[in-house]
Amino acid sequence: MTSPKITAALAGNPNSGKTTLFNALTGARQHVGNYPGVTVEKKEGVAKIQDREIHIVDLPGAYSLTSYTPEELVARNMVLDERPDVVIDVLNAAALERNLYLAVQFMELGVPVVLVLNMMDEVRAAGMTIDKAKLSRLINAPVVETVAKHGVGKEELLRQAMELAKQQDGTWKPLNISYGPDLDHALKDMVALIQESDFLTHRYPAQWLALKYLEGDEEVLEIGRTEGTLHDKLQEIVDNVSDHCQKTLSTYPEALIADYRYGYIASILKQGVLTRDTTHDRIARSDRMDKVLTHKMGGPLIMLLILYAIYKFTFSVGDIPLVWLSEFFDFLGHSVENAMPAGMLRSMLVSGVIDGVGGVLSFAPLIMIMFLLIAFLEDSGYMARVAYMMDRVFRIFGLHGCSVMPMIVSGGIAGGCAVPGVMAARTLRSPREKLATILTAPFMTCGAKLPVYILLVGVFFPKNEPTALFAITLTAWAIALLVAKALRSTLVRGPSTPFVMELPPYRLPTAKGLIIHTWERTWQFIKKAGTVILAISILLWAAMTFPRPSSQEARDIQSSIKVQEALLSQAEGGQVRLNQEKTEQLKAQVEALHGKFDQLALQNSVAGRVGVALESISRYAGFDWRLNISLIGGFAAKEVIISTLGTAYSLSEEQTSEEATLAKRLRQNPNMTRATAVAAILFIMLYSPCFVTVVTIKQETGTWRWAAFSMIFNTALAAALAVAAYQIGATLA
Amino acid sequence: MATHALPLRQLPQNASARIVSVAATGELGRRIRDMGLVPGTIVKVIGRAPLKDPVALRLLDFTLTLRNSEADYITVEMLESAP
Numbered sequence: 166m167t168s169p170k171i172t173a174a175l176a177g178n179p180n181s182g183k184t185t186l187f188n189a190l191t192g193a194r195q196h197v198g199n200y201p202g203v204t205v206e207k208k209e210g211v212a213k214i215q216d217r218e219i220h221i222v223d224l225p226g227a228y229s230l231t232s233y234t235p236e237e238l239v240a241r242n243m244v245l246d247e248r249p250d251v252v253i254d255v256l257n258a259a260a261l262e263r264n265l266y267l268a269v270q271f272m273e274l275g276v277p278v279v280l281v282l283n284m285m286d287e288v289r290a291a292g293m294t295i296d297k298a299k300l301s302r303l304i305n306a307p308v309v310e311t312v313a314k315h316g317v318g319k320e321e322l323l324r325q326a327m328e329l330a331k332q333q334d335g336t337w338k339p340l341n342i343s344y345g346p347d348l349d350h351a352l353k354d355m356v357a358l359i360q361e362s363d364f365l366t367h368r369y370p371a372q373w374l375a376l377k378y379l380e381g382d383e384e385v386l387e388i389g390r391t392e393g394t395l396h397d398k399l400q401e402i403v404d405n406v407s408d409h410c411q412k413t414l415s416t417y418p419e420a421l422i423a424d425y426r427y428g429y430i431a432s433i434l435k436q437g438v439l440t441r442d443t444t445h446d447r448i449a450r451s452d453r454m455d456k457v458l459t460h461k462m463g464g465p466l467i468m469l470l471i472l473y474a475i476y477k478f479t480f481s482v483g484d485i486p487l488v489w490l491s492e493f494f495d496f497l498g499h500s501v502e503n504a505m506p507a508g509m510l511r512s513m514l515v516s517g518v519i520d521g522v523g524g525v526l527s528f529a530p531l532i533m534i535m536f537l538l539i540a541f542l543e544d545s546g547y548m549a550r551v552a553y554m555m556d557r558v559f560r561i562f563g564l565h566g567c568s569v570m571p572m573i574v575s576g577g578i579a580g581g582c583a584v585p586g587v588m589a590a591r592t593l594r595s596p597r598e599k600l601a602t603i604l605t606a607p608f609m610t611c612g613a614k615l616p617v618y619i620l621l622v623g624v625f626f627p628k629n630e631p632t633a634l635f636a637i638t639l640t641a642w643a644i645a646l647l648v649a650k651a652l653r654s655t656l657v658r659g660p661s662t663p664f665v666m667e668l669p670p671y672r673l674p675t676a677k678g679l680i681i682h683t684w685e686r687t688w689q690f691i692k693k694a695g696t697v698i699l700a701i702s703i704l705l706w707a708a709m710t711f712p713r714p715s716s717q718e719a720r721d722i723q724s725s726i727k728v729q730e731a732l733l734s735q736a737e738g739g740q741v742r743l744n745q746e747k748t749e750q751l752k753a754q755v756e757a758l759h760g761k762f763d764q765l766a767l768q769n770s771v772a773g774r775v776g777v778a779l780e781s782i783s784r785y786a787g788f789d790w791r792l793n794i795s796l797i798g799g800f801a802a803k804e805v806i807i808s809t810l811g812t813a814y815s816l817s818e819e820q821t822s823e824e825a826t827l828a829k830r831l832r833q834n835p836n837m838t839r840a841t842a843v844a845a846i847l848f849i850m851l852y853s854p855c856f857v858t859v860v861t862i863k864q865e866t867g868t869w870r871w872a873a874f875s876m877i878f879n880t881a882l883a884a885a886l887a888v889a890a891y892q893i894g895a896t897l898a
Numbered sequence: 899m900a901t902h903a904l905p906l907r908q909l910p911q912n913a914s915a916r917i918v919s920v921a922a923t924g925e926l927g928r929r930i931r932d933m934g935l936v937p938g939t940i941v942k943v944i945g946r947a948p949l950k951d952p953v954a955l956r957l958l959d960f961t962l963t964l965r966n967s968e969a970d971y972i973t974v975e976m977l978e979s980a981p
Contacts, residue, residue, distance in 0.1 A: 228932045228933060229928070229932040231928050231932070233925050233928060233929070257960075259959060259960075260958060260959040260960040261959070262934065262958040262959065263933065263934040263958045263959075263960060266932065266934065416919075417923070419927070419928070420920065420927065420931060420936075423928075423931035423932070423936055424931075424936045424937060424938075427934065427936045427938075427939070428938075431938075451961075452944065455944075455945060455954075459945060459947065459948070459954075460948075461946075461948040462948070464948050465948050549963075553947050553952060553954065553963050554947050554948055556947065556951075556952055556965070557947060557948075557949035557950075557951050557952070558949070560965075662925075663925060663926045663929040663930070663964070663968060664952055664963070664964055664965045664968060665926075665929045665930055665933055665962065665963075665964045665968060666962070666963050666964070667933070667960060667961065667962055667963075668954060668961040668962065668963050669960075669961075670960075670961070
């Protein structure tokens, strides 16, 4: 008989080295997915020991098993629903007391637990000693020492996990600790009632269920409520004992339970498990670094420098592979163009697939570098300090100290990109603050909007270019923060999530962890580019291509293009003699005709018709149909605004790329005034994020609802402000 | 040993104190207790952010930061400072 595969759940506090241990145990044999319905990552992998495999599920880092954060819920429900053979609880042994709090909660649940004393090197360096055998005996669980970053102790850990799984063989033995006479009494009554009627016992151990009732756990109560009559009886017992606690101790059961858990832990550690050499201060080095890095003057200054350096590095180093990639896709486009006969299929492949997906894939290096740097900041402990220093400012707007990073990457320093920016919001553990950050970060001046601003500013404010661009960046910040505040007072209302956060000691991140982390993120993005983004890209191409123009004018242009091109090719072939001047003239004519035809085609396409139809509304902001169509094109990517504008002014591709020509046309258009330019800049700053960002918003918020919201709300806001700006501007002029 | 009780917000830098009570309820209460801020725990203010808020605490061998408004729920009693 072959024994079935063992499943182990890897649990632990954030910063306990859990991920490092997971990487050490599973190596490259990992699979990353998402838990259904939430944006919490689900990582799985396989570890091998003595020809046997242990399936390891990496639970999200959590301090506790309450139902407040999605991470905690996911962690405990995975254990409840999938009943792993064993839970491997990774403890930062250097802060043993707090780390044991989660372990005790797993033990209350009854699942077999192996305790991992990780970071033993730090423990020793700090002059602390932990009596492993005594801890194991007192807490009644196997204890293994590891140094995850060097892979020390992992075989022993796997062996112990395997042993325990075999020994327990699926039986759960809930730990019973005393929560004080009042609660113990209530618990006993509740457990008796629960067991008597088998209330929810298929899912929850009776003792744990009763405990959760006392804690007032929202999720458990909700399930209990729908389950029948015993719920009311249990609730009654809880209410009585709560009343009693309130009167006699002026506290409540949930607080008491936490106190007794910590009391239980302290009582174990005091029996000689933990001894310390008081001459050492473990965190001394980290504290000295904090004296400088969070100094009241120097701290913010250094932070600005670091953030600026990250930004500079990402977008200057990231630019190199970005240029390679876009050149590669240009080359691919040209090759396809040359290899295939002209027609719709070629146009779709080149303009839809290659330009669209290629444009998106070019972001991959940016995302890679940015995540590498962010992972470094996070793993080193610096990110927590950024939040610590910035929180006072961002809190005013209903955001979190950690919001600063997504904002800057999105273009808080002009030239960023909202795609990695929105992804960077993952570092926020507070759901409401994270959502508000994700929804407002796309207002920032990304690298694709920048050339559009430069064009408009260059034409309409030629003397004040730098000032105007600086003003645009500041306006974007102001609006983003104000909209965040507005959202947090309306749609994303709710008290600010508690800030209570660990400042982990500074550590040097491991290269392996950084690389795995970075690659996962990048790969997720690439997969998106291959699916959703490809589909939308083709859809946008179709909207800007079909229906083809069929008017008399279009046909006339096409036939004269044919005639003149034929003439030109005959001239090249030597069948017809043309002088130099005449040839040049003819070429220019053909080019102009092509431009004119493309303009007609664009105007006739679905996007074009919408743009023309919208003129009746958009004229309040001073936008004509040309600008409208370009803005629609900008949904594909903001830099498309310029090329579409060129087509709308019937410029050929080459002419558009010489910006001077387009600038001249804009200047000559009597409808384009300074007021229009200001309105257009505001509109471009605020309206719907490009669809790649929209897809990213969906991915990071877990629902299309917020993605759709960002398109509709942002466009409405942009329209309102653009109209206001134009009307004021027109009045002043 | 112990002197009078005071809100954690007023604890001067580098002074140690023992937590007397935690009045926060709901999510905040849970977070605070999960991190080990329970009655009896010894805490020390080791720093404040550049704008004086949040505050950084040392307890149970690690560093924790929380906002002043959150610290207000915690009452402590100062310990005689060790030399």
